[in-house]
Amino acid sequence: MAVYTEVSDEDVRSFVAQYPLGEVVSCKGIAEGVENSNFLLVTESGPFILTLYEKRVDPADLPFFLGLMEHLAANGVTCPQPVRARDGEALRTLCGRPAVLVTFLKGMWPRRILPEHCAGLGAGLASLHLAGAGFPLKRRNALSVQGWRPLFEASAPRADEVKPGLRDALAAELDHLERSWPADLPAGVIHADLFPDNVFFRDGKLSGLIDFYFACDDLLAYDVAICLNAWCFEPDGSFNITKARLLLANYARTRPLSAAELAALPLLARGSAIRFLLTRLYDWLNTPAGAMVRRKDPLEYLHKLRFHQQVRTVAEYGLDPASLGL
Amino acid sequence: MAVYTEVSDEDVRSFVAQYPLGEVVSCKGIAEGVENSNFLLVTESGPFILTLYEKRVDPADLPFFLGLMEHLAANGVTCPQPVRARDGEALRTLCGRPAVLVTFLKGMWPRRILPEHCAGLGAGLASLHLAGAGFPLKRRNALSVQGWRPLFEASAPRADEVKPGLRDALAAELDHLERSWPADLPAGVIHADLFPDNVFFRDGKLSGLIDFYFACDDLLAYDVAICLNAWCFEPDGSFNITKARLLLANYARTRPLSAAELAALPLLARGSAIRFLLTRLYDWLNTPAGAMVRRKDPLEYLHKLRFHQQVRTVAEYGLDPASLGL
Missing domain, CATH: 3.90.1200.10 (Aminoglycoside phosphotransferase (APH), C-terminal lobe)
Incomplete structure (x- = not known):
């Protein structure tokens, strides 16, 4: 269960205003992931995952991770895609932490492996x-x-x-x-x-x-x-x-x-x-x-x-x- | 943070099959609520909240709670509405617990009260x-x-x-x-x-x-x-x-x-x-x-x-x- 950072509704609204995604409709902390804080954020454009990177992630590594997700998708792997804000940057700051909005991926992870x-x-x-x-x-x-x-x-x-x-x-x-x-x-x-x-x-x-x-x-x-x-x-x-x-x-x-x-x-x-x-x-x-x-x-x-x-x-x-x- | 019951993807799929809502697209535990297990469940019809009632809720009270949500909505209050399955019943069982699917409500609760x-x-x-x-x-x-x-x-x-x-x-x-x-x-x-x-x-x-x-x-x-x-x-x-x-x-x-x-x-x-x-x-x-x-x-x-x-x-x-x- 991972929500380490409490993000206020005001913080979310001003964060999302940096993107061309319309207004925030809903934002709920999700009980998945162990290293970071994750939120299911719904805007007028649809659902996204908002991730705040907590202390175990070295901010210097983030360009590698985000670039990799884009490279993999460009080569046919279905994985979340970092969403770029109006200024062209995907990697931002929220509540003093590096933060990224990524696309929402359909599907569920299997609890019982077949x-x-x-x-x-x-x-x-x-x-x-x-x-x-x-x-x-x-x-x-x-x-x-x-x-x-x-x-x-x-x-x-x-x-x-x-x-x-x-x-x-x-x-x-x-x-x-x-x-x-x-x-x-x-x-x-x-x-x-x-x-x-x-x-x-x-x-x-x-x-x-x-x-x-x-x-x-x-x-x-x-x-x-x-x-x-x-x-x-x-x-x-x-x-x-x-x-x-x-x-x-x-x-x-x-x-x-x-x-x-x-x-x-x-x-x-x-x-x-x-x-x-x-x-x-x-x-x-x-x-x-x-x-x-x-x-x-x-x-x-x-x-x-x-x-x-x-x-x-x-x-x-x-x-x-x-x-x-x- | 409240996800007390681990619900498998198979459980979710067979649960949702009881409703005329299409296939499950995603189901994530949400870190809100203190008494029950809550999931943000997305089907082909859109987002819903799936609630499993844990031990603090007396199952005998559930008809009161669910009926009240319907009564209030019928009288102009915006609140989640229990979704009825194909058999007309909203109150069901999942993982041995009483469970209900309710409509998704737009908005965020205020962290800083103005x-x-x-x-x-x-x-x-x-x-x-x-x-x-x-x-x-x-x-x-x-x-x-x-x-x-x-x-x-x-x-x-x-x-x-x-x-x-x-x-x-x-x-x-x-x-x-x-x-x-x-x-x-x-x-x-x-x-x-x-x-x-x-x-x-x-x-x-x-x-x-x-x-x-x-x-x-x-x-x-x-x-x-x-x-x-x-x-x-x-x-x-x-x-x-x-x-x-x-x-x-x-x-x-x-x-x-x-x-x-x-x-x-x-x-x-x-x-x-x-x-x-x-x-x-x-x-x-x-x-x-x-x-x-x-x-x-x-x-x-x-x-x-x-x-x-x-x-x-x-x-x-x-x-x-x-x-x-x-």
Whole structure:
């Protein structure tokens, strides 16, 4: 639930007056998104999403995020589009925060993941990776392998409060990942946070992608690994190989995966698991009990990490490399 | 921030299929309302509000609330209208909770109260009271004078944790209110919770009223007293006599206040103050620290109570009874 900044009706009215969108009809805070304040704003021109960027977003990154959304749309990806005010600028200020109005995207994110969702996701993710080619701005992934050790060290002294032995387990895994992380796989713009609440569907078909505020340059197959973790485990912790196969096969149909990418996938999935484990662990240990934020369980990702540690080949994700001609 | 029940996209789709409104386009939890779960639901027919009634609402009261919204609209009050499904029924079930789809109301509630808002509120409240006449259903006000002592007793043992001496101060006030509470003033349907977030404006003009889930039968002037408390104090605690005068004068222009109602107003305002003080005190003492709810400060209403205890006549609220011909 995310409305961190209270925006007054007067603030909204004078903000919207900067755009050629008519008068404000309604503005309601929405209980989605975790990093920013989001409002569903209706003007005489229709519905929009108003986002105020809170402290976790570096304002210097905003031109990358907004430019990327425009570049992706120009290359066929359905995603929110920053709306430019009368002066031609999309990035503005509201209540002392960077603020942007973006177009409203139809669809709902799936609460219960069905296999068809994973099929659509695979194709959509591959299209995103292809559409990102040629985007001129760059943004390093601060939450990739180089970023994990500082994050680990910030939580290490108290990690065992969450689970005895967690500190040593994470240290050993980090050593392994740092030694083995691949450097020569195809890279480009990745979404880096493509969880179900960022993927909209209508009638079972993917209708758009949102929330590009972790997007960056990194290995494309690492984005696939993030989705394997976010979409293919059941609430009881079991790995759904049917969903994984649909995700991977539909991805590969749009953007072929190389033999090297497939071979690296279990390692990339371990990396993705530790990335979310470490940020959740940090938040778990550093979120005041009274905060208006639901903390996410870091141990969900320890479980996923353990799973991928046992995986030897991509066949265990349901994909026969021979089916891809490899 | 209120989304207590997670509703899946599948649930929403099959719920909306009961109505002649086309397909679901979008459904987002909204961060408004404190008692229920609210969603802004867009279908091919336009936007609606989907409300799931949580445990604080007695399902037996829902026909009163829904019938009242229809009765008021039929008598000229702009308020959300329950939408009937194909079978003619508005009250349904979703995720095991009573649920209703209501029409979407244009406007925003004022975060910073200006005098013009109080003028519009006065006229709107009087219109509501006139429109309520003839509504056949009845609902007792469980949070009027007979309800305060049990509420007090539930919090009394720990009241002094919030402020030393609070228990004795409340006990003395309750004695006074129970002895002096008027019984013979004009009664009818009151809103009973007409705080700024329940009153929408467009361009400074009142555009509608929402959230009738405390509505009941009680003294009409008691509703005025609730608004005096909710709208006429500044954030620094000072009483704004200009706003009070505009509220009362514009109320009286639409529905004349009798001399007896005016004379009772300071006492009714004390009653309204203790009513919100007691419910906030109860919530303050009984809300777990980790709950995802922002607790409201009970002492804000102790301050308001102290103010009204010093008021002798309605002239101290800015209104000259002679100006009303009294």
